[in-house]
Amino acid sequence: MNDKGISAAVIKRLPRYYRYLNELLEKGVVRISSKELSQRMNVTASQIRQDLNHFGGFGQQGYGYNVEFLYTEIGRILGLDRKTGVVIIGAGNLGQALANYTDFGRSGFIICGIFDVDPQKIGREIRGVKVRPMQDACAFIKEHGVKIAALTIPRENAARVAAELAACGVKAFWNFAPTDLHLPPEIVLENVHLSESLMRLSYKLKSASEHSGRMDEGDDGIETE
Amino acid sequence: MNDKGISAAVIKRLPRYYRYLNELLEKGVVRISSKELSQRMNVTASQIRQDLNHFGGFGQQGYGYNVEFLYTEIGRILGLDRKTGVVIIGAGNLGQALANYTDFGRSGFIICGIFDVDPQKIGREIRGVKVRPMQDACAFIKEHGVKIAALTIPRENAARVAAELAACGVKAFWNFAPTDLHLPPEIVLENVHLSESLMRLSYKLKSASEHSGRMDEGDDGIETE
DNA sequence: TAGATTGTTAATCGATTAACAATC
């Protein structure tokens, strides 16, 4: 398998290709050219071909790409061709929302454990998975060989907990805590910083309204009674 | 205000600067140089100076940047210097999680309305905000001049609902539905595609384990009983 | 003043796009 040194830009686009291919598959489309896909996805055909060729030649000259084959291959590249256990650390609102989100399962991810320090939450069941005490997390992770942990805990504890879990064998953190984790280089990390995302949206909104002529002073969407 | 044509790469970094400056502020740090900040944030000092200079000269030669001033300025750039109303469309797990997440409030965002089609959910209160019937959303948005809507509804309805809300005056969508919205060019959009984020993490994990020597076959973190 | 550090220009690097020969 060739793989080393695929740029972050390419990796970021792969799941989107995967999603569009899934849609095509559901529509019963059998083949697609980079040109047609590029129009649907609003990217260049060149980029699609370049991206895919980082991983191998999946198409055929004069024909294009077989939708099902390409879908399967990208799934394999992303590691979706097998079941992967995920533990959720923190059974707050966000942790519960993730545990309830069934879409992950369709990509092979299985929420196999949920942990919290709050005795109020321990013992509750979410989609058939019981919330366990945080102190049991390490043993559970070791026992089941869990590699991925979703961190939905407060910022203050995130760094410490991540370090502890890494010591238990977690190799990948899906970090929702609004902080940067500093982990050993072999541990991988994907941040979901919702506050930052909302700030970016705010910037775009502000920026768009400034460019569209007059500075629409006044109502800000808040009831001031 | 200069603004036109700031690259997405720069905008993406602004909230992170804002977060680090907030930390410094809380620690009581008064001034910081681009060099010191770059070391903390693990970016180049050059990039920090370049990024900031897109918006103006906030520093002083020989001194660096005043933390509080820079923090305030970036907040202003991001539009966090005022209260901004946000409605949540879809009171499912994720919608509830967003409504409960108090951090947004500290950046000036106020959840002023939550809407759902489900009669079971309508009338419930989340952090003092009542879930209202979806059919009331348009009037509410117009009445309160709400500009931002968080879309936490199923994929199937997202496109239609977004179009309807745009017609009611929503200018910015924070889209959690796993689909691409096609909206008029003056409408801004920030996607949070959680499934795609998890897939990227999966890719990184797979990729990292392949590079670290032997292909650790076997346990996948799933109980197979 | 001397030292430090910015703001800004120039150089480098990487990613995207265009072009086209290979080939189905």
Place this chain on the structure above:
DNA sequence: TAGATTGTTAATCGATTAACAATC
């Protein structure tokens, strides 16, 4: 075979980094 479309190389574009004169 002729037409279509890939895989891949070359050209362009943009973003990052380095360098340094300006200046506090």
